[in-house]
Amino acid sequence: MGGTIAGVIDRLSSLFVRTLREDPADAEVASHRLLVRAGYIRRQAPGIFAWLPLGLRVKNKVETIIREEMARAGAQEMSFPGLLPAETYEATGRLNDFGDSMFRLEDRKGAPMVLAPTHEEAFTVVVKDLYSSYKDLPLTIYQIQDKFRDEARPRAGLLRGRQFTMKDAYSFDVDDEGLAESYQRQRDAYERIFQRLGLEYVIVDAQAGAMGGSKSEEFLHATEVGEDTFVQSPGGYAANVEAYVSTQAPARDFSADAAIETFRTPGSTTIATLVDAANREVPRERPWAAVDTLKHVVLAVVDHEGNREVIVVGVEGDRDADLGRIEAAFTPREVEMATEEDLKAYPQLVPGYIGPWLDGRQVLGKDQEWGIPYYLDARIGEGSTWISGANAADTHLHSLVIGRDVVPDARIEAADVRDGDPAPDGSGPVTTKRGTEIGHVFQLGRKYAEALDLRVLDKNGKLVVVTMGSYGIGVTRDLALVAEQNHDDRGLIWPEAVAPYDVHVIATGKGEVPLQVAEQLAAEAEAAGLEVLLDDRPKESPGVKFGDAELIGVPWILIAGRNAADGTVELWNRRTNERNQVAVTEAVAALLAAREVSLEAAGK
């Protein structure tokens, strides 16, 4: 709920805040550093923070913007508990899928419970309990509430936390057209929310990850501190790097190709030395290059119970295998490099000399002699010809033809994506960028409704499975990214929409006049509906007060200083650092006018 909070004066002499001179030891990113130093948050455990009064004010404003846009999109607010019975997640298999990232516990009676990382199941069940007809739909319901995920590497302050605030919405429709509309309404709301937060974003195609389902887009905020990589083309294509679809090389006629031949490659366990050996041993007109080689990596696909399946993946020798992209093909299982332990079970795999072929036959592949699943990167075309390891020390082979000599179990997106790779929609070469997910819209389809038997009667009186969408915004992460995007080396610079206060009034200098004038300005600003932070501390120096104001980052600062006695104060724009002398009598009007210009610029 909420709405704007008007007419507040808080005083720094009593506000529960202390700015810190030192950066927190574990702070890796500016938002973490500044939010702690300026007294917005305090760490309680890795990835777990308390919200001090300043921080809570900003958090409430972010939440209010989200609530307003959810209401505008017709979504209704409700609220689920964070502590839920484990069985809620059992029917959909997610109790397992979430693995170690789910906090688990037992109650005093031994009943298994979890701290909810997300609430698809609970929302599905409540709709099943209350609704029964197509006439009840469409429905979009949401909550803003703390989620729990036991991240392996909580990092970067609020950017990847273990308890964090999220808005999660869920739509329920009777058919695909309805879902598409509900999805679009949330997607539009997200655009408005991020615009109001002043958060730049790119909408990218996304992998579903542990959520399962169909269409999925992420709102990414481009930032160097991001954990995600995404690609963009000049023609408008954008995708999470895990969702980037590479282009398979056109099929090649191999009817005239020579047969496989092995050649000696002593010590050639890297692509560079292999290429040298090939040029030495198997000279040809155009010299061999990395792009002619097929590089094989041995990986383990691990399920939630720790069961490991060893696989071999082949990618072009001039590229690296990208585990994140490969993992997307095996979700919810995880993919990691094979360990020595894994390799012990397959002594036939000779490190540095691995390949799919040996002595006239294909040996890699689920149904082949060695029984090891064999995948090729999706770029590799039919009829393409390769240098590959020959499964013997110091030996490789050439003229290995895909489709003639070997057939992979499947092609998967396995190689890394690089600047210049083609966008799959023909919109030009992509460039890769770092970013962080700030929102996610997702057509779940019927996965959850089927697993939990959410069906309604359609127009013809027939029971049909409901189709769902889920829509998440990381409230506290997005707040941190606003801070990340709006700061300088002296502190935070909040956009008006989420600033903890509208104006920071500073009384500084000798005598009683500056404080009197500051009090008067604060009262006037409050009467004008503004939220005022008043620095009325009697003993702090001007330097300390200005430094704190810069650190705290309220966008507008009014200084009642030594000229206050002459009827003049200073209006300071924290963002541009402009300072203008204004008459005391005009100060609040000048502030309101300047603020209006700034708000309009932000709203454009």
Added chain:
Amino acid sequence: MGGTIAGVIDRLSSLFVRTLREDPADAEVASHRLLVRAGYIRRQAPGIFAWLPLGLRVKNKVETIIREEMARAGAQEMSFPGLLPAETYEATGRLNDFGDSMFRLEDRKGAPMVLAPTHEEAFTVVVKDLYSSYKDLPLTIYQIQDKFRDEARPRAGLLRGRQFTMKDAYSFDVDDEGLAESYQRQRDAYERIFQRLGLEYVIVDAQAGAMGGSKSEEFLHATEVGEDTFVQSPGGYAANVEAYVSTQAPARDFSADAAIETFRTPGSTTIATLVDAANREVPRERPWAAVDTLKHVVLAVVDHEGNREVIVVGVEGDRDADLGRIEAAFTPREVEMATEEDLKAYPQLVPGYIGPWLDGRQVLGKDQEWGIPYYLDARIGEGSTWISGANAADTHLHSLVIGRDVVPDARIEAADVRDGDPAPDGSGPVTTKRGTEIGHVFQLGRKYAEALDLRVLDKNGKLVVVTMGSYGIGVTRDLALVAEQNHDDRGLIWPEAVAPYDVHVIATGKGEVPLQVAEQLAAEAEAAGLEVLLDDRPKESPGVKFGDAELIGVPWILIAGRNAADGTVELWNRRTNERNQVAVTEAVAALLAAREVSLEAAGK
């Protein structure tokens, strides 16, 4: 944060709510039954509920009232996570004190974590981190946030839950006078909050329980569904029954008393048969009565690790031992009846014939022969003389004189409290009542600050330990009690201050006119700043619509029915059940006027 939410129209045709005809199977109390049936909450697990849109609206209003009064009392809002490292509770010993009622878990690295049942430690530490001088104090900070307690018997819907919303405030002062003032400010705020919620309350002296500390008062709401018992005197004394202080009988001169004599009491293992046996075996002028006998109970005092200390407690034979009152003397240890296992270690205790004296000497008592701690009820005076068990089958003794023959280890409040018992302040006889705690104010003193080393420099530059108070309100419990106090057999009847909507507009009857009029009334009410629930469902019968309105319990209902075409609608007061015909053109004005009268009556 928040503030009032004005100008809303929600439509029953799309609002996520379904009223239920059947009571939930596990509902013991009216609030639970009605909040579920009317679509405010849904059970997720024992003592764990989800909030549907209607419920969340009421919850937000309760929270807004609390926030407004906290702000008025100068308390600042912040917010701690619910998931905390167990070590937070280690230094104060509460990791143990909370025992099984604390949800415990380990994170993926094996670090012990808990779900916070209350946050004294975390608040103490954050103040220690930020503040260092008496000039920083006083400070009162609070949060409204979900707490977790693994109750042995979650019951009565929201009245005793395992995840529930609480407002917890903590005050920090440099000296006792400051604490007394901070305490009074919160106490005053609590009175205003409960008045605004329309919740009747009694302020009683309270035991501290697991919190430790000094002065403590509970705000109790008298209700038959309450779990607490409290006593009140006509002169204004009020106390939690655990805190009631009984009056010790005046000392008696026993210099002329006869010596102890045993007598035969075969099969007299109850007070009634014992009294009969005494009158048969030891006749005297005034017949023996229950009040002449000393009844002994064997109890086990159990610590968090399950260590059991067996004790014997003596109470007057006409009263029962009250385990709740006895437990208060041993907090945080718990008290229960001794088991057969416990008794095996003490074969000298003969059930039905237990007493402190045997063969010319005292045997019960920490330093006596049997080494079993021995306590007497606080009412029992020095020199009083008793019939008691003689520690042999079929044998009792009389003329046991307290202070001559036996000395207890201590006197404790052990016997039950009854109507007619004297108030300790001389304000007359008490009566006992059932109630539920709706708020708790508590002078913690220096317990937490000492344990966590929260010290500040005082005026003389000396480090002094800070003194603290803690102040809790069970937000969701209090919401349930408002429902408990405001309902009839047809449904809820919300007070204006927390009603989910200000007015429920019903369109009913044939043709388009009723809906048109209802829409018009809703729009007018919205324009007047009211929150409107509009029943625009096209197919429901008038009976269903009226029944739903009564169940949902919005205090004012406007019905646009068959007379709407003639320009007349009905204004229905849900509480008094009065229905008045009003002209459509006057309807919203009439509603506003009637509502004003009701608000004024509530605010008196």
